[in-house]
Amino acid sequence: MTGPIPRSSDPKDKVLYVENVCKAYGGKVVLDDVDLSVRSGEFCGVVGPSGCGKSTLLRLILGAEEPTSGRILLDNEPVGPPDPKRGIVYQKYSLFPHLTVLDNVLLGKRLTLDFAFRRQAAALTEEAMALLKQMRLEGDAAKYPHQLSGGMQQRVAIAQAMVMRPSILLMDEPFGALDPGTREDMQVHLLEAWEKSKMTVFFVTHDLPEAVYLATRVLVLTQFYRDERGDGYPGRGAKVVGDYDVAHLSGSTDLKRRAEYADLVQTIRQDGFEPEARRHVNDFNLKHPDSWRSLRPEESGG
Amino acid sequence: MANGVERRRAEPGFWGVHARPGSRARWLLGALPFVLVMGVYLGASFVRRLDNPQDKLLPSPAQMLQAGRRMAFEPDRRTGDKLLWLDTRSSLKRLAIGVSAAAAAGLLLGLNLGLLPGINVLLQPIVTMGSIIPPLALLPILFIVFGVDELSKVVLIFVGTFPVITRGIMLEARRTPREQIVKALTLGASQLEVIYRIVMPQLLPRLLEAVRLSLGGAWLFLIASEAIASESGLGYRIFLVRRYMAMDVIIPYAMWITALGFGMDWGLKKLIARLYPWYSSEDS
Numbered sequence: 108m109t110g111p112i113p114r115s116s117d118p119k120d121k122v123l124y125v126e127n128v129c130k131a132y133g134g135k136v137v138l139d140d141v142d143l144s145v146r147s148g149e150f151c152g153v154v155g156p157s158g159c160g161k162s163t164l165l166r167l168i169l170g171a172e173e174p175t176s177g178r179i180l181l182d183n184e185p186v187g188p189p190d191p192k193r194g195i196v197y198q199k200y201s202l203f204p205h206l207t208v209l210d211n212v213l214l215g216k217r218l219t220l221d222f223a224f225r226r227q228a229a230a231l232t233e234e235a236m237a238l239l240k241q242m243r244l245e246g247d248a249a250k251y252p253h254q255l256s257g258g259m260q261q262r263v264a265i266a267q268a269m270v271m272r273p274s275i276l277l278m279d280e281p282f283g284a285l286d287p288g289t290r291e292d293m294q295v296h297l298l299e300a301w302e303k304s305k306m307t308v309f310f311v312t313h314d315l316p317e318a319v320y321l322a323t324r325v326l327v328l329t330q331f332y333r334d335e336r337g338d339g340y341p342g343r344g345a346k347v348v349g350d351y352d353v354a355h356l357s358g359s360t361d362l363k364r365r366a367e368y369a370d371l372v373q374t375i376r377q378d379g380f381e382p383e384a385r386r387h388v389n390d391f392n393l394k395h396p397d398s399w400r401s402l403r404p405e406e407s408g409g
Numbered sequence: 410m411a412n413g414v415e416r417r418r419a420e421p422g423f424w425g426v427h428a429r430p431g432s433r434a435r436w437l438l439g440a441l442p443f444v445l446v447m448g449v450y451l452g453a454s455f456v457r458r459l460d461n462p463q464d465k466l467l468p469s470p471a472q473m474l475q476a477g478r479r480m481a482f483e484p485d486r487r488t489g490d491k492l493l494w495l496d497t498r499s500s501l502k503r504l505a506i507g508v509s510a511a512a513a514a515g516l517l518l519g520l521n522l523g524l525l526p527g528i529n530v531l532l533q534p535i536v537t538m539g540s541i542i543p544p545l546a547l548l549p550i551l552f553i554v555f556g557v558d559e560l561s562k563v564v565l566i567f568v569g570t571f572p573v574i575t576r577g578i579m580l581e582a583r584r585t586p587r588e589q590i591v592k593a594l595t596l597g598a599s600q601l602e603v604i605y606r607i608v609m610p611q612l613l614p615r616l617l618e619a620v621r622l623s624l625g626g627a628w629l630f631l632i633a634s635e636a637i638a639s640e641s642g643l644g645y646r647i648f649l650v651r652r653y654m655a656m657d658v659i660i661p662y663a664m665w666i667t668a669l670g671f672g673m674d675w676g677l678k679k680l681i682a683r684l685y686p687w688y689s690s691e692d693s
Binding site for chain 1: 586587588589591592593594595596597598602606607610611685686687688
């Protein structure tokens with residue numbers, strides 16, 4: 108990205124537009140008036156302490172659950188139950204154990220094209236194989252998921268979701284169950300795939316350095332903040348307290364050794380992960396051009 | 410004390426929780442109870458026949474072999490049928506139709522009970538209640554309603570195995586991870602496709618496992634219904650010759666039924682491994 112991005116809160120420019128979204132389970136408020144918007148091609152990392160509602164937010168966007176109030180627009184349309192406009196990669200259960208790697212990747216095409224699939228089978232198989240090759244899996248197309256390592260399974264899952272070219276690819280702790288070495292490999296694979304496809308990615312992780320490394324934009328969601336409703340307020344839930352443009356840092360190979368990276372990780376950790384160092388709603392770090400929010404007077408005190 | 414180390418290393422071959430029987434010992438130990446049972450039988454049979462050469466209760470192997478050969482290879486004087494094969498064909502046909510129908514119905518019902526909350530609320534109480542009714546208690550009703558021909562026997566096998574299969578499939582279908590269903594929806598599956606193209610293929614090996622488990626019950630119902638009213642069948646024959654105390658026929662028949670049951674179980678196991686290579690190592 109070159110030059111400053113024009114500041115805009117018009118939902119029409121955005122792939123994803125989340126407005127005043129609250130989610131409560133029984134009396135427990137998890138998400139408390141969350142606002143955000145994501146433009147096309149962005150790699151959006153969402154971080155926050157465990158239990159802050161990151162995965163809940165993802166499931167709301169996915170349509171697997173419905174918000175208690177507020178609205179979510181995808182390509183300017185309110186989201187409904189899960190459909191091919193949204194891709195999903197979970198930590199596990201993304202693959203179908205009874206299908207080979209190739210059939211897992213082709214499944215989406217089979218299901219959406221139905222009988223037309225046969226006529227295009229050769230071309231679609233070629234496309235799927237190209238994706239597998241990009242993921243360094245061309246030799247494993249005939250294997251079943253249980254024959255693959257955890258990292259390989261997740262690469263298949265990414266290919267399986269990408270083949271549908273969703274408007275937004277949602278990823279819920281996709282590398283959470285992998286060992287550190289595999290995890291770093293996977294980050295490289297994912298960035299490569301993202302750069303080639305220019306997909307919009309919404310990536311939820313509790314691993315802050317991972318988010319800063321991968322993403323062009325880091326959103327911090329946390330329940331650790333102060334507002335004018337007072338500390339004991341029972342209906343308080345997580346908000347977006349930080350929104351950082353990190354496009355200039357994303358994916359550079361020497362990044363993890365740079366001081367700037369370490370500083371940023373430290374700042375975000377202070378903002379979102381420290382129960383003691385809580386920011387006031389009026390001082391949230393929301394400098395990203397796509398960032399926006401609406402505050403209720405009782406929260407801001409004015 | 411000098412050989413204390415030695416002694417600790419030696420693993421017990423049989424006694425205790427650390428026992429590690431060798432591969433030859435495995436065969437020998439496993440065969441031992443069979444040999445013992447046979448030995449006791451042969452001994453008792455021999456002693457009885459010393460007393461009374463006409464004894465029918467514990468026939469000798471030679472007598473059983475002769476009776477078995479007669480049943481299998483000599484046409485019956487009255488009908489001209491080779492009885493063992495006639496009986497086997499009749500019984501297997503009833504078993505196959507009853508169990509296949511129960512498997513097909515159990516798969517469909519179990520799948521829908523497991524995945525569709527509405528259907529579950531509607532039908533689970535009656536399925537649960539129905540599965541508690543002892544099928545043999547229904548046998549008189551079946552004979553009255555369906556007559557004493559083939560249908561009532563097949564229906565008894567169906568009624569006896571269907572609830573078990575349904576329940577097994579329902580529990581498995583319910584264990585489908587929520588994530589997998591959402592994932593399938595994002596890949597463009599409709600709700601019907603989720604049930605019949607995503608979940609059902611994954612449950613087919615489970616269905617065959619459920620059939621394996623229900624075969625024991627199916628044989629029980631088959632033999633019980635044949636014993637009461639029939640014109641041929643393995644169960645019919647052994648209850649018929651019981652009137653003449655023909656142990657020389659009953660024992661070979663019982664062994665043949667056991668062999669058939671064993672063969673079906675083994676065949677299904679092999680079939681599962683062959684058709685669903687992804688299945689056995691699914692949990693790794």
